[in-house]
Every structure is written in C-alpha cells, then in structure tokens.
Amino acid sequence: MLNIQPYxxxxxxxxxxxxxxPLVIGLYNGHRWRWYESLISLLFxxxxxxxxxxxxxxxxxxxxxxxxxxVKIYFHYRTNKRFNNNxxxxxxxxxxxxxxxxxxxxxxxxxxxxxxxxxxLGISYLTFKTVGMIIEIRDGAIKEFSFxxxxxxxxxxxxxxxxxxxxxRRFIKDYDNVPDQSSYIGLIGQGVxxxxxxxxxxxxxxxxxxxxxxxxxxxxxxxxxxxxxxxxSLALVGVMYCYxxxxxxxxxxxxxxxxxxxxxxGIKTPMNFNLPFISQNIKDFWNRWHMTxxxxxxxxxxxxxxFWALKKKLFKSRITIANLGYLLLFLLMGLWHGEYWYYxxxxxxxxxxxxxxxxxxxxxxxxxxxxxxNRFTKLSAIFLTxxxxxxxxxxxxxxxxxxxFK
Amino acid sequence: MLNFKKLLAVLAPALTAAILAIVVLYGPLRLTxxxxxxxxxxxxxxxxxxxxxxxIKKQALDDGYTLVIGSSELSRxxxxxxxxxxxxxxxxxxxxxxxxxxxxxxxxxxSLQALGNDLDNKKxxxxxxxxxxxxxxxxxxxxxxxxxxxxxxxxxxxxxxNSMASRYAASxxxxxxxxxxxxxxxxxxxxxxxxxxLSTTQKLFLDKVSRPNAEHQDQLxxxxxxxxxxxxxxxxxxxxxxxxxxxxxxxxxxxxGKEHSxxxxxxxxxxxxDHQLKHSVGSLKGRQVGKSYEYGPEYADFQLLxxxxxxxxxxxxxxxxxxxxxxxAYTGLRQSMLDNFNQKITxxxxxxxxxxxxxxxxxxxxxxxxxxxxxxxxxxxxATDRSISRFSxxxxxxxxxxxNDYFYKSAWCNRNPQTIPTLSK
Numbered sequence: 160m161l162n163i164q165p166y167x168x169x170x171x172x173x174x175x176x177x178x179x180x181p182l183v184i185g186l187y188n189g190h191r192w193r194w195y196e197s198l199i200s201l202l203f204x205x206x207x208x209x210x211x212x213x214x215x216x217x218x219x220x221x222x223x224x225x226x227x228x229x230v231k232i233y234f235h236y237r238t239n240k241r242f243n244n245n246x247x248x249x250x251x252x253x254x255x256x257x258x259x260x261x262x263x264x265x266x267x268x269x270x271x272x273x274x275x276x277x278x279x280l281g282i283s284y285l286t287f288k289t290v291g292m293i294i295e296i297r298d299g300a301i302k303e304f305s306f307x308x309x310x311x312x313x314x315x316x317x318x319x320x321x322x323x324x325x326x327x328r329r330f331i332k333d334y335d336n337v338p339d340q341s342s343y344i345g346l347i348g349q350g351v352x353x354x355x356x357x358x359x360x361x362x363x364x365x366x367x368x369x370x371x372x373x374x375x376x377x378x379x380x381x382x383x384x385x386x387x388x389x390x391x392s393l394a395l396v397g398v399m400y401c402y403x404x405x406x407x408x409x410x411x412x413x414x415x416x417x418x419x420x421x422x423x424x425g426i427k428t429p430m431n432f433n434l435p436f437i438s439q440n441i442k443d444f445w446n447r448w449h450m451t452x453x454x455x456x457x458x459x460x461x462x463x464x465x466f467w468a469l470k471k472k473l474f475k476s477r478i479t480i481a482n483l484g485y486l487l488l489f490l491l492m493g494l495w496h497g498e499y500w501y502y503x504x505x506x507x508x509x510x511x512x513x514x515x516x517x518x519x520x521x522x523x524x525x526x527x528x529x530x531x532x533n534r535f536t537k538l539s540a541i542f543l544t545x546x547x548x549x550x551x552x553x554x555x556x557x558x559x560x561x562x563x564f565k
Numbered sequence: 566m567l568n569f570k571k572l573l574a575v576l577a578p579a580l581t582a583a584i585l586a587i588v589v590l591y592g593p594l595r596l597t598x599x600x601x602x603x604x605x606x607x608x609x610x611x612x613x614x615x616x617x618x619x620x621i622k623k624q625a626l627d628d629g630y631t632l633v634i635g636s637s638e639l640s641r642x643x644x645x646x647x648x649x650x651x652x653x654x655x656x657x658x659x660x661x662x663x664x665x666x667x668x669x670x671x672x673x674x675x676s677l678q679a680l681g682n683d684l685d686n687k688k689x690x691x692x693x694x695x696x697x698x699x700x701x702x703x704x705x706x707x708x709x710x711x712x713x714x715x716x717x718x719x720x721x722x723x724x725x726x727n728s729m730a731s732r733y734a735a736s737x738x739x740x741x742x743x744x745x746x747x748x749x750x751x752x753x754x755x756x757x758x759x760x761x762x763l764s765t766t767q768k769l770f771l772d773k774v775s776r777p778n779a780e781h782q783d784q785l786x787x788x789x790x791x792x793x794x795x796x797x798x799x800x801x802x803x804x805x806x807x808x809x810x811x812x813x814x815x816x817x818x819x820x821x822g823k824e825h826s827x828x829x830x831x832x833x834x835x836x837x838x839d840h841q842l843k844h845s846v847g848s849l850k851g852r853q854v855g856k857s858y859e860y861g862p863e864y865a866d867f868q869l870l871x872x873x874x875x876x877x878x879x880x881x882x883x884x885x886x887x888x889x890x891x892x893x894a895y896t897g898l899r900q901s902m903l904d905n906f907n908q909k910i911t912x913x914x915x916x917x918x919x920x921x922x923x924x925x926x927x928x929x930x931x932x933x934x935x936x937x938x939x940x941x942x943x944x945x946x947x948a949t950d951r952s953i954s955r956f957s958x959x960x961x962x963x964x965x966x967x968x969n970d971y972f973y974k975s976a977w978c979n980r981n982p983q984t985i986p987t988l989s990k
Binding site for chain 1: 568571572575576578579582583586587590706710748749751752770774778844845848
C-alpha cells in the first residue's frame with residue numbers, strides 16, 4: 160500500500176498539485192467546495208496512516224472521537240445557564256483531553272524507549288489545539304460549536320503532523336469565508352512563494368546541514384572525544400552550529416510548506432518562524448522561533464499562571480511571579496519534548512535566560528543614561544543571542560548524551 | 566480577465582518548475598555517459614557518491630579498470646599505493662578504488678550487485694580488512710552513510726524471495742535505519758524477508774517510478790564535486806625508479822618508511838601518530854586484549870559478496886592485510902586470534918572455490934609493511950601491488966564456485982575457528 164508522509168518527497172508535492180486543481184478553480188470562482196476539501200483531507204490523512212502505520216491510524220480515530228466528545232460536553236456545560244463556571248470541571252476536561260498525550264509521552268520512559276500503541280504522528284499538535292479550545296470555551300470566547308467544524312479544525316491536513324498550531328476562532332473565520340478573487344490570487348502567490356522557499360530550506364539547506372555535514376562532524380567529535388576534556392573539541396563546536404542550522408532550515412521549511420499549502424486553500428495558517436537568528440535577546444528569539452508553540456505556551460500557560468498567582472497573591476513581588484511563570488513554561492515545554500535529561504536542562508536554561516533577560520532589561524531601564532545603544536551594541540546583542548541559542552540547541556540535540564554516556 | 570492574467574503570472578513559475586521536475590526525474594531521458602576524464606578522476610576520488618552511484622562504476626568497467634574493493638587503507642596514498650605505482654609503470658592494470666572508512670561487506674554487496682551484467686567475467690580485487698569482522702558487524706551509522714536507494718531498488722527488482730541470499734540481504738538492510746527510511750522500500754524488503762515475491766503493483770512502482778528517479782539523480786549528480794587526487798598521485802610517483810624493479814622498490818619503501826616514522830616506537834607514520842594517537846596512546850595500552858575478529862554477522866554479510874561473484878562469474882583476488890605487530894603487542898591484540906580469523910575466512914573462501922588469496926596476515930612484523938596501526942603502507946603496498954599486478958596478467962581458469970547457504974547462518978558466524986579444518990591449496 161502506498162504510504163506518503165507529509166511533504167516528504169517530490170511525489171507528495173505532485174499529488175498535492177493534482178488534488179488542488181479543482182479546489183483552486185473553485186476558490187478562484189468564489190466557491191468553497193467543503194465536501195471536496197474534506198475528501199482530499201481524508202485522502203492525505205489516509206496516506207499518512209495506512210500500510211504499516213495502520214495502528215497509528217486507529218489511535219488517531221480513537222483520539223478524535225474522545226476529543227470531540229470532551230469538547231462537546233464541556234461546551235454544553237459552559238453554555239448551559241444552569242451551571243456555573245466550576246474550576247474543577249474545567250480541570251477535569253483539560254485532564255481528560257491531555258490524558259492520551261501524557262500516556263504517549265511517558266510510555267517510552269517506563270517501557271524502555273518503546274512507543275505506546277495509542278501514539279500517532281502529530282498527537283501533540285492536535286492536543287495543543289483542543290486544550291486551547293477548552294480554555295477559550297471556559298473564557299466564553301468560543302460561542303458556537305459544530306462537530307463538522309471541529310473536525311475540520313482538528314484534522315486540517317496541511318498542519319496535522321507538526322503544526323503550526325492554529326486557533327479555533329481564527330481558523331473558522333477563514334473556513335466560513337471565501338476570499339474575493341483578487342485577494343485569493345494574492346494568497347496563491349504568497350502560498351507558492353512559501354512552498355518554494357520551503358523547498359530551498361528543507362531540501363537544499365536542511366539537506367546540506369543535516370545529511371551531508373552533520374554526520375561527518377558528529378563522527379569527528381566522537382573520534383576525538385577522549386583527547387579533550389568533556390569531549391569539547393572544535394568538531395563539537397561544528398556540531399553545535401551545524402545542528403542549529405539544520406534544525407532551523409528543516410523545521411522552518413516544513414512550516415513553510417504547511418503555511419503555503421493552507422494559503423492555497425484560502426486558510427491563513429499563522430507563520431511559525433520570523434528570522435529567529437536576528438533576535439536581539441532571548442525574549443525576542445521566542446517571539447520569532449516556533450512562534451505558534453511559544454505563543455500557545457505564553458497565552459495558555461504563562462499568562463494564566465501569572466494572572467492566577469496575582470489574584471491569589473501567591474507572592475508579593477510581580478517579578479517573582481513572572482520568573483516562576485517562566486520556569487513553569489519552559490520546564491513544561493522541555494518535558495513535552497521528551498523525558499530526557501537534556502530536554503529538561505534545555506528548558507531550565509531557557510527559563511534562566513528569560514529571567515536573566517528580564518533582570519537585565521530592568522537594569523538597563525534604570526541606567527539608561529549611562530548605557531550606550533548603537534549599531535555596535537545591537538550587533539553584539541544579536542551575536543550573543545545567536546550563540547547562546549545555538550548552545551541551547553546543542554543540549555537539545557541530545558548529542559551530548561551520546562558523546563558523554565554512550 | 567485581468568485577474569486571470571495575474572493568476573497565470575503567479576502560477577507560471579511554479580508550473581514550469583513542476584513540469585521540469587517531472588521531466589527530469591521521470592522522463593524517458595538518457596544523459597550522456599560520463600567522460601573518460603570523469604572516470605579517471607573518480608578512480609581515485611574515494612568519494613561516497615561513487616560508491617552510492619552506478620553509472621560511473623559501469624563506465625569504469627567498460628573502460629577496463631579493475632575494481633579494488635576495500636576500506637580506509639585505500640586513502641593511504643604514499644609513494645607505493647597501487648594507484649601511484651600503476652600511474653608510473655602502466656602494467657596493464659588500472660585500479661578503480663571503491664572504499665572509505667567504514668565500508669564493509671554489506672555496503673560493497675549492494676554497490677556491486679547493482680552493476681548487474683557489467684560485472685560478468687571481470688577480475689576484481691578485495692582488500693579484506695580483519696577489522697571488518699568486529700563482533701558487532703558493520704556500524705549502522707557507517708552503513709547508512711554509504712547507503713544508496715538506487716542500489717536498494719536494484720536489489721529489490723532482482724531479489725528472489727526463494728533465495729536465502731536475498732532474504733538474508735533484505736533482513737540485514739531492514740536492520741539498518743536507512744533500510745526503513747523509505748516506507749515503500751521497507752514494505753518491499755519485508756515481503757522478501759517473509760518469502761513473499763513482490764506484487765505486480767510493487768514491481769510496477771519500482772520499475773516505473775522509483776528506478777528512473779534514482780537513475781536520473783545518479784546521472785545528474787554523482788559526478789559533481791569529485792575530489793581530484795590526480796596531481797597528488799603524479800607528485801608521489803616522481804621519486805620512483807624509472808623502471809619497475811621489485812627489489813629496488815622494497816629498499817626504497819624501507820628508507821622512506823624509516824624517514825617518515827621518527828616520533829614513535831611503533832613504526833607508525835609521524836603525521837598519523839601526531840593527529841590520531843599522541844593524545845590517546847597512553848589509554849590504549851592493553852586496550853585490545855579481548856578483541857576478536859573471529860565471530861559476528863560480517864561473515865554472513867561477506868557471503869553476500871561471494872554470491873554476487875558467483876552470479877556474474879567474477880574472478881576476485883582477496884588480499885588479507887596484517888596488523889602492525891608492535892602495535893598489537895602494545896594494545897594486547899593476539900596474533901593467535903588473527904590466525905583464527907584467517908583460518909575461518911580462508912575456509913569460507915576455499916571451500917566454495919575462491920582460491921586467489923594473497924595472505925599477508927602474518928607479515929605484521931615486516932618493518933614498514935603497515936603505514937600505521939592497521940593500514941597498509943610502504944612495504945605493504947609494494948607487496949599488494951605485486952600481487953594485483955601478477956593477478957591481472959595471469960590467465961585465470963574458468964572458476965567453479967560451489968556456494969553453501971550454511972555461511973549465512975549464525976551457526977557459521979558463531980563457529981569457533983579451531984573447529985574448522987584447513988583446506989589444501
């Protein structure tokens with residue numbers, strides 16, 4: 160049976176091109192043929208989860224049904240005037256909705272690295288979407304719910320395996336509308352541009368860094384590890400930069416495909432990367448790197464925590480609360496990546512950097528008169544941020560685990 | 566109408582790109598064969614692209630090159646390297662080097678089988694490093710580095726689910742990350758492994774989609790970015806005597822070996838010692854006491870190579886290099902273990918009719934036979950080159966190979982060499 164992972168090879172893009180011809184003609188003439196969109200969505204999802212991935216396919220079906228029920232029931236609860244907005248009901252809804260993800264994430268830890276049978280590609284990204292919905296339903300921001308739209312949002316095939324993470328209300332606004340002809344042509348232009356930029360990023364630059372150079376550098380670093388304290392060789396520095404470039408071009412390329420494909424469908428899926436390596440500080444970096452994920456954590460974890468802590472007067476100092484918020488956010492993000500020491504260190508490092516960055520910004524504000532700010536300081540800030548980020552990616556890569564302990 | 570024009574302007578570049586991509590990858594185009602210049606460069610390039618590709622090797626066979634199959638020792642281009650000596654003396658054989666650090670039997674099997682009938686009746690040379698026969702077998706990362714989808718596709722198109730060789734090769738490839746990287750290839754391999762022939766759809770997909778794509782990529786890209794070592798080789802041959810003289814070369818090899826190994830007690834090349842050993846030499850003392858090349862999957866992988874030779878009636882010469890004796894004494898590697906390795910591999914060869922063997926495994930104590938710890942150099946190259954040269958000139962009788970599936974079994978891989986009889990020559 161033919162099995163094609165999203166954006167994996169030229170065949171996928173050719174198939175996409177063919178499937179999109181009727182869809183583009185429809186949208187161009189002002190029609191959104193939703194049945195046709197659903198049909199090709201199902202086809203492409205089927206191609207991801209067929210053949211030897213069938214078990215994952217069943218896990219996805221089970222997951223989708225439970226999530227739809229959880230969201231539907233919670234929506235009923237929240238819109239029924241007889242009930243008030245009980246925190247514990249909300250907590251149970253969230254708990255149930257992340258249950259499958261938690262099991263999937265913990266299974267490798269408890270079962271010697273084996274994957275859970277209820278795991279499937281993209282479970283994290285789908286869970287981010289539903290949890291976001293439940294939170295917005297609690298806030299009363301989501302006022303209508305339909306199974307069909309929920310499914311369209313959850314299983315939107317261009318983003319199903321690795322994001323970007325869209326928000327329900329934003330998505331539905333696009334889905335309910337048909338762009339007018341000239342703005343749709345604009346969308347096609349942008350979409351095509353993104354897809355071609357993605358090809359450059361993922362298949363040329365990502366290939367150079369990830370497939371051609373990285374294994375060689377890793378091999379060199381491994382060969383020299385006994386000759387240097389902690390195995391820190393020039394080759395390891397090479398691994399650090401090369402992996403960072405690979406991570407960016409591979410993932411940003413992937414995200415560009417997803418965004419570009421969405422645009423062709425008249426859906427403006429948010430961008431995931433915005434020139435992250437010109438960030439002037441670490442906060443700036445997180446506003447530019449894997450943006451839909453960091454904004455999700457910012458809005459639904461950090462902000463919620465800070466408001467709650469302020470209301471409960473958990474600490475007197477707002478600064479302490481904000482810092483705790485960072486720790487919570489980045490530890491959670493680290494743990495989400497996987498239950499390995501290096502992801503946790505990566506999370507802690509970024510929490511520390513954010514806390515330090517805030518402290519520095521306060522200091523800078525107080526002593527503005529004495530601190531120069533010019534092109535040179537800006538360039539140094541970019542240089543420093545870039546190197547710190549690359550260092551954190553070296554930790555994130557897990558290569559140190561191989562270098563030191565394997 | 567204005568909008569439609571705009572739409573066309575937006576889509577035209579993308580559509581052009583798509584059509585070009587389809588034509589280049591799947592179209593019925595045949596690019597011209599690589600030039601003799603390219604083949605000449607490729608012969609000593611040691612580039613992984615050459616190993617992974619197909620057409621340059623085929624052209625090399627057509628042009629009369631002798632494939633020299635080995636691993637890291639091939640990159641030791643000193644004054645006596647076979648490529649240097651042939652460049653100088655033009656004795657009718659022209660080596661085409663295939664091998665780099667980490668290439669072992671499995672890599673060479675996939676690379677050679679994909680040459681198909683171009684291999685028929687050819688003479689080839691195999692430098693059989695004892696180090697290939699490490700108990701764990703080829704490192705998956707190393708295998709992956711040289712893995713070629715094109716060769717895997719060729720293998721699948723010709724695999725026979727009823728043959729032990731095909732099933733064994735399929736299961737070995739599946740054990741490597743690269744073998745399961747492509748889902749379709751993975752599913753095909755699983756079929757073969759399970760005694761199932763491929764379905765018509767699977768075959769059609771391999772023949773009409775995967776194959777042209779891989780072949781066109783090979784034709785387009787393999788000859789790009791080849792390292793050019795030709796001037797390096799010309800520089801190395803300058804000091805050699807004008808006429809081939811074995812004794813003179815031996816004397817010279819000793820002199821040059823002495824000159825180039827002054828900073829250590831192992832007769833190891835100075836440059837190698839400085840860069841690879843100086844820092845770690847202390848920690849390597851006694852490190853190889855328990856090391857063994859007597860067991861492991863490499864023996865079965867090697868059988869695959871023999872199967873290709875039989876299939877195409879290839880006449881191979883096997884060269885078995887030694888290990889530097891002084892280094893062995895220092896690290897605790899036992900000569901008796903090397904003898905056992907030799908006993909086992911020789912049995913695998915001779916019992917199946919492969920009798921052309923240049924056995925150097927006891928020559929580790931010949932001064933300057935090795936350039937460093939495990940790689941042939943100076944004297945070793947002079948001797949190797951002589952074996953190859955004689956082998957090339959010699960008329961080899963029509964071989965009668967009798968292959969035995971026993972050699973794919975773990976019973977063979979795990980068999981104690983001391984229980985193996987010695988066969989007469």
